[in-house]
Amino acid sequence: MKEVRYEPPQWMLRFFKWFCRPELHKYLEGDLLELFDLNIEQKGLRKARWKFTLEVIKLFRKDIIKPVDGTQKLNNYGMVKNHLKVSVRSMLRKKTFTLLNVLGLGIGIASCLMILIFVQNELSYDTYNSKYDQTYRVLQRFGGEIATSPEDQLPVSEYQVWGNAPVAGAMMDFFPEVEHVFRFTSDFDWLVEYNGNRFQEKGICFADSTLYQVFEWDWIAGDPKTALTRPGTIILSAAMAEKYFGNENPIGEQMTMDGDEKYEVTAVYEIPPNSHFDYPAFMSMTSFINMRPQIFENWGYVDFYTYFTLRENTSIASMETRIPEFLKQRYDEISWYHLRFEALADAYLNSDAKRQPGPVGNSSNIYLFISVAIFILVIACINFMNLSTARSMERAKEVAIRKTIGSRKSALVVQFLMEATLMTSIAASLALVLVIVGFPYLELLVGKSLTVSGLLQPVNYVLFVVGVLILGLLTGSYPAFVISNFKAVTVLKGSFKSSKNGVWLRKGLVVLQFSLSVILLVGTTVVANQLNYLRSYDKGYDSEQVLVIDYGWDNKVQRNLKVIKSALAEHPSVQAISASRATPGDFFPGAGTSIASKNGEMLGFSPALYEIDEDFIPTYQMEMVAGRNFDRRFPADSATSLIVNEAAAKLYGYEDPKEIVGKKFSQWGREGQVIGVVKNFNYLSLHQEVEPMTLRYSTKWTTSMLSMRLNSQDFQETLAELEGIWNGLAPHYPFVSRFNDQNFNRQYETDARFGNVFSIFSGLAIFVACLGLFGLTIFSTAQRAKEIGVRKVLGASVQKIVALLSYDFIKLYLLSLVMAIPASYWVMDQWLDGFAYRISMGWGVFVVAALVTFFVSMITMSLKTIGAALANPTKSLRDE
């Protein structure tokens, strides 16, 4: 008989051998093989192999798998278990130590994560667009020489995001790379009405129907492709839709704009929160074209933001080289017109172009935040290392015993690394809880909703775990190697002192910690000072107690403006009243303006334009530096006069503002003479220098606001009375009022929030540093308990002992100041450079920061040192 031996699956056999208890293996393998042979006879090879595999898998069970401890009890599993046990016991035994460490590290990690969330969110702006990298916007500039090559171009800060309408179409024709173009106008206030609900809405724009091709928003209702094609259509943000329609379907409903125009709602959208602009509604551009078609041919009328996307496999670089060619095509018409392109990727964080469509972030703030995050983590790690090393004295005996009974050094290292890793893991869990609990507060603090979806990816979970492990190894490494180095003989003999190197390192780390705290405090103080400075800066006008009523160009109000103005002026609290198109801090147009230069040539630029009446300058208490204000006694003022600011005088070539008075000007179809120069006033944010501006007399239809200087004890009452007067005269328009300084300060909200976030995290960092200092004090006083006892017995006073204990720290502290002051000066000087109007850092800032850290750390230490000094010496000396 031919003997054919069939083999069961070999890898299953190997697998079985791997997991089976060694003492059972040979019998069970025998059983399995016997059954396999039996099954071949009865059921055939294929089934037998299958059965075999099944049996092996079923053998994978508790009584048959070899225990994790190992069967011999001589390998590392048991040791690991023991390490873990010892770690937990030592952590439980020293509750203060554990608490300080876990709390410090936990807060440190949590702060780091929160900052990471914030930073990631700042970096994620506009990335929801799938053509994010291929989307650009047109920056425009008016006046000056044309650049002949891209290298000669002026910096972005000389340009504005805001420009004319025809450039979009012209670019489409000239650059084949451009795939889609999308424009929207700057926002206006509109009186919106639906079903008797009437509100004045800020920030409604006209937008091209190509919106959906460039920006990928969430479309909640309606078809984005056709939503903005027809005139008389409007699309609403979800919030706005809810405000007017509640739960009803708004599609197809008619909303009344400015009292008479009907717009049909065609879609509802939601702009993702990480977008660089956000508007409540857009009306179709075609409506605007029907209203004022001439604007769409005019290269000097600036009211449009233009975005475009590139076709695939084309680059912006080649487009940029052809800009001069593009401009030359239109050279005759627009010799003062320039443009350049800016990537959507730069729009939020890296753009310093003027006239942004929404708030912009600040990349230097991002760097500051990242530094704070690193500082906090470093401080927390230093705490850990310092406390562990300080505590090494207590662990010395344990180490010595372990060594005596035969522990290898490597086992001790592992033991201490394990302890550190266990501690960081617990701290990390605490940190996660803190982040989850603290997240809503973070959102409140930064004033916007944060998207975390980008962070919640498996790869980040892995990174987090790996990070925590690395942190554990890192923080544990120093104590591990120090402690494991102790000589058992010296320790057990009792003549043991911790090593010199260890002490030095510990001192070095304390110095570093102090330095970081001082730097953070200096940072916090500088940020706060700068923000205060901005708030109290002499803006060139007095905005306090100026109440602004905004009636959004309403025709009826404008028709009755004289009556309304005089009626409001009669109120005893109203000292002055003025009507204008915009007020400081508001949006306002730029206007192509030519003014005769010294040699008589007409120079064209596009400075800002304020349209005001003769009461505007007195109401805001601005100063004239040359010429005169508009005056009722000169009727021609309303048509042929222009006031400019100092910056504009300079722009047109007049160093001495007096010289520009009397020069010819031409602006938006008006011609005449410059009659006066107003002192520069900050109508934009103080991040920027004062820009050139022209002020001309407003005609009947160009005002939208009334500014009133109030002198009142009870603003609430005055406001109510003024509202009463208003409602009597203009019952059709809601009374929309605000104080001008609020309006102006709104521009600093981002700064203020940044200041808050910065100071809170700095505070946390300093708190963590204090935790560490507190811990160190505990150990150093414990170590010196006997010395203190002896000194007391010999008659030292409590003060002397406290001073003695603090002396070491004071030395370290002074050293840290030497390091921290130049470092913080450098960092904060960089940050301040982002402001056009900035404080200079005097010594005061450093003195304050130094004193605060000094007192906070002294208080922290004295919590323990005083106790030690007061303690009864008999206690510490008893066992000697």
Added chain:
Amino acid sequence: MGKYQLGEFEEIVLLTVGVLYGEAYGVSIKLSIEERLNRSVSVGALQSALKRLEEKGYLLSKEGESTSARGGRPKLYFTLTAAGRDAIEYARKIRNQLYDEIPKVALDLKFAL
């Protein structure tokens, strides 16, 4: 079950080892149970039960001869210990007792249903 802890499957295994007197090892026990009770028994389940029974002191294991079959692996034979025999008897006694105490009516009723 008082002092004798015995699960249902364990009891069957214990009984089978007794039945196979001297010839009880993994495969023979498995095949025997499968044949008599018409239920499939995995090697894993059987080994767990055998191990537990051995730990309880009801079984004794002994390495048998190596043969060229089984890939040269020896068999592990099981025999009942005195405690094992006591456990079986105890279980049987309890069951008989319980059976005897069932009123006849209950049994009749069961058939009637």
